[in-house]
Amino acid sequence: MTCDEAEVLIHALIDGELDAGHARDVEAHVAGCARCAARFSAWRDLRDAMPVRGLRHAAPASLRSRIERAVPSPAKTDRRALLKGFVAGGALSALDGVTPERLNVGGLLARVKQGVDEVILAMNATVEGQTTAHYLTDQLSDFDVKVTRLAHGVPVGGELDYLDEGTLAAALKSRTAF
Numbered sequence: 448m449t450c451d452e453a454e455v456l457i458h459a460l461i462d463g464e465l466d467a468g469h470a471r472d473v474e475a476h477v478a479g480c481a482r483c484a485a486r487f488s489a490w491r492d493l494r495d496a497m498p499v500r501g502l503r504h505a506a507p508a509s510l511r512s513r514i515e516r517a518v519p520s521p522a523k524t525d526r527r528a529l530l531k532g533f534v535a536g537g538a539l540s541a542l543d544g545v546t547p548e549r550l551n552v553g554g555l556l557a558r559v560k561q562g563v564d565e566v567i568l569a570m571n572a573t574v575e576g577q578t579t580a581h582y583l584t585d586q587l588s589d590f591d592v593k594v595t596r597l598a599h600g601v602p603v604g605g606e607l608d609y610l611d612e613g614t615l616a617a618a619l620k621s622r623t624a625f
């Protein structure tokens with residue numbers, strides 16, 4: 448890590464906004480760099496001095512609402528719209544009381560009976576999501592339809608150093624020819 452990179456991240460570290468991996472990197476740099484260590488303690492002292500002097504002020508509600516009106520709110524995109532096709536109701540969860548009956552499996556099977564080439568199981572990569580995927584695959588096993596699921600692994604823009612082992616293992620397993 449260079450001093451320039453550290454300088455940017457020091458602010459985030461002091462504000463408690465860094466994940467464990469980045470925090471370790473910055474702390475390691477600060478430990479070995481006198482210049483950045485001096486910057487770090489100066490910023491930390493400043494941060495510590497602010498609440499004592501009562502320098503933090505909440506914006507009045509009227510100002511806040513004026514700003515909110517002036518800033519255009521970003522258009523909300525429904526990521527599920529990307530999936531376009533049929534979306535079943537929720538995921539199986541014994542804890543939350545979502546049972547197979549409450550999933551819209553009947554609707555899915557009716558649609559498959561009408562003739563579908565492929566069912567893509569776009570599930571959360573959670574225990575509930577995967578349980579549901581297995582359940583639906585089981586329900587679909589009597590039909591002549593291809594069943595696929597979304598790949599699991601490295602998120603777009605994600606760095607390998609900060610992935611957990613389970614995600615890395617899933618990414619390896621789902622690797623594709625390049």
Ligand SMILES: [Zn+2]
Nearest residue numbers: 450453480483
């Ligand atoms: Zn430095």
